[in-house]
Amino acid sequence: ITSEDPANDFLPSTGTIDHLQAPAGPGVRWDCGVAVGDEVTLYYDSLLAKLIVWAPDRTQALVRMTRALNELVLTGVATNQAFHRRLMADTAFQNGAIDIQFLERRPDLQRITLSPERVRELAIAAALAEEEARQSSRPLAQVDGNVTSGWTRQARSEALR
Numbered sequence: 001i002t003s004e005d006p007a008n009d010f011l012p013s014t015g016t017i018d019h020l021q022a023p024a025g026p027g028v029r030w031d032c033g034v035a036v037g038d039e040v041t042l043y044y045d046s047l048l049a050k051l052i053v054w055a056p057d058r059t060q061a062l063v064r065m066t067r068a069l070n071e072l073v074l075t076g077v078a079t080n081q082a083f084h085r086r087l088m089a090d091t092a093f094q095n096g097a098i099d100i101q102f103l104e105r106r107p108d109l110q111r112i113t114l115s116p117e118r119v120r121e122l123a124i125a126a127a128l129a130e131e132e133a134r135q136s137s138r139p140l141a142q143v144d145g146n147v148t149s150g151w152t153r154q155a156r157s158e159a160l161r
Contacts, residue, residue: 011046011078012042012044012046013040013046013077013078013079014040014041014042014044014077015039015040015076015077015078016037016038016039016040016076016077017034017035017036017037017038017039017040017074017075017076017077018036018075018076019036019073019074019075019076020032020034020035020036020073020074020075021071021072021073021074022071022072023051023067023068023069023071023072024071025064025067025068027053027054027055027061027064028051028052028053028064028068029050029051029052029053029054030049030050030051030052031049031050031052032048032049032050033045033048033049034048034049040076040077048077049074051065051068051069051072051084053065053068058094058096059094062088062094065084065088066085066088066089069081069084069085069088070085082112083109083110086109087109090106090109092106
């Protein structure tokens with residue numbers, strides 16, 4: 001699966017910050033201008049936050065940035081976090097074989113690509129989450145030692161009239 005328009009990863013997004021878990025640790029700096037509950041409108045600068053890392057060498061900095069990107073959780077607005085994860089995992093980028101036209105030559109980095117196996121895993125996870133949500137929202141009652149839903153109990157009660 002690929003996104004239709006990779007440029008959308010870099011467009012501003014509006015919404016309300018639902019959850020924010022900033023990365024931390026040695027050599028990690030999080031500069032942020034929003035907090036949980038803030039509404040991001042069209043009038044915001046599209047740069048809501050910066051994640052900056054430092055390490056003695058490029059390899060350690062890439063490891064540190066990857067960890068920080070994986071720790072970062074920001075929901076409610078779209079981010080380019082997934083793009084940066086792909087960038088950190090790219091061999092050419094890791095080796096420093098980049099220049100000002102690097103991204104123009106590598107449109108693959110700008111597209112979200114999922115393997116069929118990953119799509120299957122995500123579909124199973126979504127189905128399990130949906131089933132759990134259905135089960136937890138369904139009122140259950142015991143009738144004659146059997147667990148039944150409120151709907152079933154009401155239907156049985158009305159059938160006895």
